[in-house]
Amino acid sequence: MAHAVISCLHANLAALEAVLADIDQQGIDTITCLGDLVGYGPQPNEVVNLVRERQIPTCQGCWDEDIIEGLNACDCSYPSQLAERRGQLAHQWTADQLSEENRAFLASLPMSLWRDRQLFVHGSPNSQHEYLLPDMDAFAALERVESAGAETLFCGHTHRPYVRELRDGSIRVRVRQTPGEPAGVAEAEDRELRLPLRRIINAGSVGEPRHGNTHATYVIHHEDTNAVEIREVPYDVERTCRAIVDAGLPPIFAWRLRHGFEYAERADDASHVCER
Amino acid sequence: MARWALISGLRGDLEAYEAIQTDLRHTRRVDTLFVLGDVIGPERECNALLERLQQPRRGDLQPHCLYGWWEEQLLAERGYRGGRRADALRLSQGEAAVDALLQAVDPAHMNWLAALQFGFIELDCALLHGSSAAVDDSLGPDSSPLLLLDRLTRMDVNRLFTARSGQQFRLELSGGGIESQVRDLEGQRQHQQSVPQRQVIGIGAGVHYTIYDPGSDRLDFFIAGTKPKQRARGFA
Numbered sequence: 044m045a046h047a048v049i050s051c052l053h054a055n056l057a058a059l060e061a062v063l064a065d066i067d068q069q070g071i072d073t074i075t076c077l078g079d080l081v082g083y084g085p086q087p088n089e090v091v092n093l094v095r096e097r098q099i100p101t102c103q104g105c106w107d108e109d110i111i112e113g114l115n116a117c118d119c120s121y122p123s124q125l126a127e128r129r130g131q132l133a134h135q136w137t138a139d140q141l142s143e144e145n146r147a148f149l150a151s152l153p154m155s156l157w158r159d160r161q162l163f164v165h166g167s168p169n170s171q172h173e174y175l176l177p178d179m180d181a182f183a184a185l186e187r188v189e190s191a192g193a194e195t196l197f198c199g200h201t202h203r204p205y206v207r208e209l210r211d212g213s214i215r216v217r218v219r220q221t222p223g224e225p226a227g228v229a230e231a232e233d234r235e236l237r238l239p240l241r242r243i244i245n246a247g248s249v250g251e252p253r254h255g256n257t258h259a260t261y262v263i264h265h266e267d268t269n270a271v272e273i274r275e276v277p278y279d280v281e282r283t284c285r286a287i288v289d290a291g292l293p294p295i296f297a298w299r300l301r302h303g304f305e306y307a308e309r310a311d312d313a314s315h316v317c318e319r
Numbered sequence: 320m321a322r323w324a325l326i327s328g329l330r331g332d333l334e335a336y337e338a339i340q341t342d343l344r345h346t347r348r349v350d351t352l353f354v355l356g357d358v359i360g361p362e363r364e365c366n367a368l369l370e371r372l373q374q375p376r377r378g379d380l381q382p383h384c385l386y387g388w389w390e391e392q393l394l395a396e397r398g399y400r401g402g403r404r405a406d407a408l409r410l411s412q413g414e415a416a417v418d419a420l421l422q423a424v425d426p427a428h429m430n431w432l433a434a435l436q437f438g439f440i441e442l443d444c445a446l447l448h449g450s451s452a453a454v455d456d457s458l459g460p461d462s463s464p465l466l467l468l469d470r471l472t473r474m475d476v477n478r479l480f481t482a483r484s485g486q487q488f489r490l491e492l493s494g495g496g497i498e499s500q501v502r503d504l505e506g507q508r509q510h511q512q513s514v515p516q517r518q519v520i521g522i523g524a525g526v527h528y529t530i531y532d533p534g535s536d537r538l539d540f541f542i543a544g545t546k547p548k549q550r551a552r553g554f555a
Contacts (some may be wrong), residue, residue: 181499181512186469205503212497214464214514220488220521236464238497254504273504 045069048246049261050077050165050199051104052094054084054137055250055300058259059093061278062249071263075156077199077246078104078165080149081137083296084250085286091145103152104165105172105200110138111150129293136292162193166200175243177205185209188241195242197262204247204260206271212238244271250283257303323441323531324349324380327387327448327482328524330360331423333368335526338543340379342528349530352380353439355482355522356387356448359432361412361419369428386435387448388455388483393420399433407455442533444478445471458519459484468492471517478518480531485524487540492517 047066052059066074076099081087083106094101141149154171156163167173168191175184175198184207188196215235247260254260258275265272284297324343329336343349358372359365372382386394388407396405396417405417424432437454438447449456450470458467458481467490471479495514500507522529526543 177501177503178510180472181497181510182465182468182514183472184499185497186465189465190469203503205501207502208500210498210500213495214468214492215494216464216467217491217493218460218488219490220460220486233493234464235495238465256504260504273502275504 044073044266045071046073046075046264046266047071047261048075048077048163048197048244048264049099049249050246051079051202051248051251052076052081052084052090053079053106053248053250054081054087054090055259055283056084056086056089056093057279057282058250058276059090061276062259062261062274063093063097065274065276066261066263069263074099075158075163075197076101077163077197078102078152078171079106079199079250080104081110081141082106083133083292084283085290085292086283087137087141088145090250091141091148095145095148100156101152102156102163102165103149103154103171106134106137107149107152108171109134110141111146129295133292133296136290157193160192160194161197162188162191162195163197165198167198168193168196171200174201175245176201177203177207177245181209182212182214184243185212185238185241188243189239193241194239195244197244197246197264199246199248201245202248202251202253203245204254204262204273205243205245206262206273207243207245208240209238209242210240214238247273251300252303253299255303257301321351321533322349323351323353323533324528325353325355325446325480325482325522325531326528327355327522328357328485329354329368330357330389330525331363331365331368332525333371335543336368336371338526339528342541342543343380344378349380352382353446353480354382354384355446355480356385356435356454357389357482357524358384358387359389359393359420359424361389361416361423363423365423366425366428369424369431373428373431383439384435385438385446385448386432386454389420390432390435391454392417393424394429394433396421397426397429399429440474440476443476444480444531444533445474445476446480448481449483450479450481455483456481457483459486459521460488460490462519464490464492467519468514468517471515471519477516478520480520480522480529482522482524484521485527486521487523487527487529488521489538490519490521 165171167187218232246262249259257280263272287297392405392408395403451473492514499510530539
């Protein structure tokens with residue numbers, strides 16, 4: 044059975060419609076969404092409505108959380124004050140636009156979803172704000188999957204789709220500890236931990252791609268073969284860009300959609316966990 | 320180079336603190352004292368120890384203190400942690416323990432406790448009560464090496480000194496590796512990563528304390544008040 048995973052929709056209706064059409068065209072009817080339905084983009088209600096209509100199981104993203112609980116992300120989210128100001132403006136605009144019903148829907152979203160030993164989260168099992176970038180420390184990446192008790196971790200948040208396999212791992216340790224009473228030099232004990240094969244699958248971003256191309260991205264997981272397909276879907280970028288400008292949102296949000304990358308809101312420290 | 324003494328878990332025990340200070344003064348050639356939290360606890364009145372830490376006597380090593388799990392519970396219960404209260408303590412030991420903790424510390428000490436830091440970074444070492452993940456992160460010799468490596472990686476340090484478990488141990492990551500394969504829209508790449516040579520050190524609690532020499536990487540575990548020839552269990 045094939046299963047589609049989408050993430051980071053960011054109130055971009057044209058992109059979501061195109062991705063859902065692509066999924067439908069392939070006859071896939073199991074979809075999971077990893078959150079960030081709103082933020083940056085001009086159609087928060089329309090996007091939330093569509094996710095609700097399609098009854099897509101969804102976990103809560105960092106933007107969804109902040110809209111409900113108030114903007115309280117620490118400055119790790121922004122590399123500059125200018126970027127932070129733009130983020131705050133988008134937050135306020137989105138909060139003003141969102142209907143009570145859709146706000147309640149975002150508040151009801153779980154932090155994570157499970158399917159057998161597949162775990163679905165927005166950022167990482169630790170935090171919706173943590174970035175699991177494709178080149179982060181391999182042991183730290185494995186720890187995120189293993190500590191959660193998952194075999195495969197589906198995440199988003201980075202806006203860059205990837206499939207990472209962590210295998211043939213081991214850690215050797217030498218432990219020296221003291222007995223209860225003083226008794227000379229402590230004995231050393233050597234141990235080895237064999238690490239299991241684990242996978243991290245990042246679904247990329249439907250509504251705000253940052254992989255160097257304007258196409259929306261998502262992934263398809265073929266459960267029978269365990270193969271993962273990273274899909275790129277062209278959509279009407281100009282339609283969304285016009286709506287961003289018409290809504291009075293910062294024009295830089297339209298600029299980066301036209302380029303498919305941006306540096307303004309990317310936090311580079313993959314190991315950082317927001318301590319709000 | 321300066322030698323460090325690392326202590327924790329005094330939980331109001333001024334006698335234990337004095338025994339350690341006496342040890343350090345007479346025999347240990349230590350010039351920096353780190354107190355990694357849990358200076359308070361519900362078992363006894365803690366004010367005398369708190370006063371001594373804030374106003375060392377002549378000859379005492381000046382203590383550099385962090386907050387630990389017990390301080391975190393008290394600070395939460397006294398309203399220093401926003402809406403949170405001492406829920407972890409309440410859940411694990413009941414309302415009576417919360418009351419005992421409130422009784423054990425004079426409110427006059429709260430500002431000093433609230434100003435304590437979460438951790439210190441000295442040279443390539445992190446000094447914490449638990450770990451960078453949380454103050455209640457109890458790391459011990461039987462903790463998963465993957466988890467220990469993660470805690471070291473988060474801080475990007477070579478030595479992590481931790482106190483939460485109360486145990487004295489030295490765990491060296493001595494070898495191993497992992498293969499990582501990433502596939503994205505640009506293609507596929509493989510990377511082999513080795514386990515870095517890093518260590519997690521449990522410093523003990525109460526009269527069980529640790530001396531570390533960052534210059535030689537020598538580590539010794541001691542019990543305050545015992546005879547010198549029996550005390551040391553050192554390894555470099």
